[in-house]
Amino acid sequence: MGRILPLLLALTAAAQTPTAKIVSAANAFLSTLDAKQRQAVTFSFDDEAQRKRWSNLPVAMVPRAGLKLGDLNASQRTAALALVSASLSARGYEKVQQIVEADEVLKNNGGRNTAGGPPPGGGRGGPPGGGRGGPPGGGRGGPGGGAMFGKDLYFISILGTPSEKTPWMLQFGGHHLALNVTIDGARGILTPSLIGAQPALYTVAGKTVRPLGAESDKAMALLNALDESQRKQAILGFKVADLVLGPGADGKTIQPEGLRASNMNEKQRTMLLDVVAEWASIVHAEAAAARMTQLKAEIADMWFAWSGPVTVEPGKNITAYYRIQSPHLVIEYAPQPLGGDPGMHVHTMYRDPTNDYGRK
Amino acid sequence: MKRALIAAALLTLVAAPARAHRLDEYLQGTLITIERTRVQLEITLTSGVAVFPAVFAAIDRDGDGVISQAEGRAYADRVLGNIALGIDDEKLSPHFVSAQFPSVAELKEGQGAIRLVFAADVDSGGSERRLTFQNHHEPRISVYQVNALVPRDRDIHIVEQKRNDTQSLYELDYTQPGIRKDVEGMAPAIAGLAAAAYFAVRRRMRAA
Numbered sequence: 188m189g190r191i192l193p194l195l196l197a198l199t200a201a202a203q204t205p206t207a208k209i210v211s212a213a214n215a216f217l218s219t220l221d222a223k224q225r226q227a228v229t230f231s232f233d234d235e236a237q238r239k240r241w242s243n244l245p246v247a248m249v250p251r252a253g254l255k256l257g258d259l260n261a262s263q264r265t266a267a268l269a270l271v272s273a274s275l276s277a278r279g280y281e282k283v284q285q286i287v288e289a290d291e292v293l294k295n296n297g298g299r300n301t302a303g304g305p306p307p308g309g310g311r312g313g314p315p316g317g318g319r320g321g322p323p324g325g326g327r328g329g330p331g332g333g334a335m336f337g338k339d340l341y342f343i344s345i346l347g348t349p350s351e352k353t354p355w356m357l358q359f360g361g362h363h364l365a366l367n368v369t370i371d372g373a374r375g376i377l378t379p380s381l382i383g384a385q386p387a388l389y390t391v392a393g394k395t396v397r398p399l400g401a402e403s404d405k406a407m408a409l410l411n412a413l414d415e416s417q418r419k420q421a422i423l424g425f426k427v428a429d430l431v432l433g434p435g436a437d438g439k440t441i442q443p444e445g446l447r448a449s450n451m452n453e454k455q456r457t458m459l460l461d462v463v464a465e466w467a468s469i470v471h472a473e474a475a476a477a478r479m480t481q482l483k484a485e486i487a488d489m490w491f492a493w494s495g496p497v498t499v500e501p502g503k504n505i506t507a508y509y510r511i512q513s514p515h516l517v518i519e520y521a522p523q524p525l526g527g528d529p530g531m532h533v534h535t536m537y538r539d540p541t542n543d544y545g546r547k
Numbered sequence: 548m549k550r551a552l553i554a555a556a557l558l559t560l561v562a563a564p565a566r567a568h569r570l571d572e573y574l575q576g577t578l579i580t581i582e583r584t585r586v587q588l589e590i591t592l593t594s595g596v597a598v599f600p601a602v603f604a605a606i607d608r609d610g611d612g613v614i615s616q617a618e619g620r621a622y623a624d625r626v627l628g629n630i631a632l633g634i635d636d637e638k639l640s641p642h643f644v645s646a647q648f649p650s651v652a653e654l655k656e657g658q659g660a661i662r663l664v665f666a667a668d669v670d671s672g673g674s675e676r677r678l679t680f681q682n683h684h685e686p687r688i689s690v691y692q693v694n695a696l697v698p699r700d701r702d703i704h705i706v707e708q709k710r711n712d713t714q715s716l717y718e719l720d721y722t723q724p725g726i727r728k729d730v731e732g733m734a735p736a737i738a739g740l741a742a743a744a745y746f747a748v749r750r751r752m753r754a755a
Contacts, residue, residue: 244658440697
C-alpha cells in the first residue's frame with residue numbers, strides 16, 4: 188500500500204490537464220500562506236489597477252503588489268515557483284529563471300553588467316556633474332532606500348480564484364520581467380508580457396548564459412536568410428530607440444512595417460515562426476500549441492522589421508531592434524543603451540493587441 | 548468656471564505607466580490616430596535621469612519644485628509650438644486635448660512619462676492623402692519615435708510611412724473613400740456649371 192499510493196498520485200497527476208495542474212499548484216501555494224499573506228497575494232479578477240501594475244523597471248522604482256519572493260519562507264517560495272513553473276513550458280520557466288538570475292548577477296556586480304564594468308547607466312557620456320546615472324542606487328538601494336536588484340525582488344499575485352472553469356490570472360514579475368498569464372478553462376494567455384534581461388549575457392559556474400540568446404540568434408539568422416530585395420523591405424531606414432508598445436500601451440495596434448511574410452519563401456516563413464515561438468512557447472505546451480496554430484494561420488499577414496546593425500559578433504547578442512507583427516501579435520526586441528553595451532540590456536514585449544489579459 | 552474645471556480635469560498630475568529607464572536621452576514617442584475629419588497625436592515623453600534637470604527647468608518655470616496646472620499647460624503649449632502637422636501641403640493647427648504628468652520624484656528617477664494629447668480637425672479631402680508631422684522639441688537631447696495606429700475606420704488604408712533617420716520628420720500616405728483623383732481635377736468646372744445652373748434657375752424664377 189505504501190508503494191501504491193504515491194504511484195496512484197503520480198498517475199493521477201500525469202492524467203491531469205495542464206489547467207488542472209496549474210490550479211492544483213495554485214491551491215498548493217495558497218495553502219502554504221497565512222491569512223494575511225493570502226489577502227496580500229489575491230486580488231479581484233477585474234482589478235484593473237493590479238492587472239496593469241507591471242513594468243520593466245526595478246520594484247524599488249515601480250512598486251509591485253502581491254507577495255515578494257524574499258518575504259516567503261523556503262516552502263512558500265518553492266510552492267510559488269512551482270505554480271509559475273506549472274503555468275509555463277520547461278523552456279519558458281528556464282528562461283524566467285535565467286532572467287531572475289541575471290538580476291542577481293546585476294545586484295552582485297553593484298548594478299553593472301559585469302564585475303568591474305562601466306558604472307550603472309554609464310557608457311554613453313554619463314550624466315553631467317557626477318556620472319551617477321542609471322537606476323539610482325546601483326545594486327544596493329533604490330529610491331527611498333529600497334533594494335534595487337536581485338532574485339528576492341520578484342512578486343507573485345493571483346487575480347480571481349484558481350479554477351479549471353472560470354478565468355483567473357497569475358502575475359509574476361519584477362525587474363525586466365512581467366508575466367501576465369490568464370487561465371481560462373483550457374486556454375492559457377500570456378499577453379501582454381514583458382521579457383527582458385540585464386545582463387543579457389553572463390557566466391555562472393563557468394557556463395555562459397544568454398536568457399534571450401535564441402531570440403537574438405534566430406532573428407539574426409532570419410535576416411541573413413533574406414535576399415537583397417527582401418532585406419531592403421525588412422530593414423527600416425530609421426533608428427528605433429525603444430519599445431513602441433511597452434508598458435501602458437495596452438490595446439494599441441500600430442501600422443505594421445517591414446517585410447511581409449507573404450513575400451518570404453516557405454523556409455523563411457518557418458524561420459519567422461521559429462522566432463515567434465521563443466515568446467509564444469513560454470506558456471505551457473498545450474496553450475503554446477494553440478497560440479502557434481493561431482499565428483501560423485495568419486502567417487501571410489505577418490511582418491518582420493529590423494532597425495540597426497545587421498551583424499553580430501559570434502556568441503553575443505544583436506544590438507538591433509526588431510519587430511514581428513500580425514493581426515494577433517506584436518513582438519518587439521529592443522536593446523537598451525543604458526549600461527554601455529546595448530546587447531547586454533534587452534527589453535522585449537509580447538502582445539496580442541486584440542486580447543490583452545485574455546479579455547476576448 | 549466650467550471651462551476651468553474642464554481644463555483641470557484634462558490636465559492631470561497622475562502617474563502615467565512607467566516605461567524604460569533612460570539616462571541621457573529624452574524619448575518622445577508619438578502615436579498618430581487618423582480619422583476622416585480629425586487627426587490625433589498622443590505624445591509620450593520620458594526623460595532620462597541625466598537630462599531631467601534640463602527638462603524639469605523647462606516645465607517648472609517658477610522653480611518651486613512643483614508642476615502646477617498652469618506650468619503643465621504651458622509646457623504642453625511649448626511642445627505644441629515645437630511640432631508641425633500638415634495634410635496635403637496644408638498646415639494644420641492642432642489644439643491641446645489633455646496632459647498627464649507623473650510626480651516630480653518619478654520624473655527625477657527617469658521612470659515617469661509625460662503624456663500629451665493634441666488633435667486637429669481636417670477637411671474630408673480627397674481619396675489620396677499625405678499627412679506630415681515634425682517634432683523639433685528639445686532636439687539636442689531627444690530621441691523620437693512616431694507611428695500611425697491602424698485606423699478604426701476600415702475604409703481608411705495606410706499606404707506608406709516615411710521617416711528620416713532620427714524620426715523627427717514623418718510622412719504618412721493613406722487612402723480613404725472620397726472624390727476620385729481624376730474627378731477631383733474637374734471639381735472647379737463642376738462647381739462652375741452648378742453655379743451657372745443655379746443663377747439660370749434664379750433668373751427664370753424672377754422673370755416668372
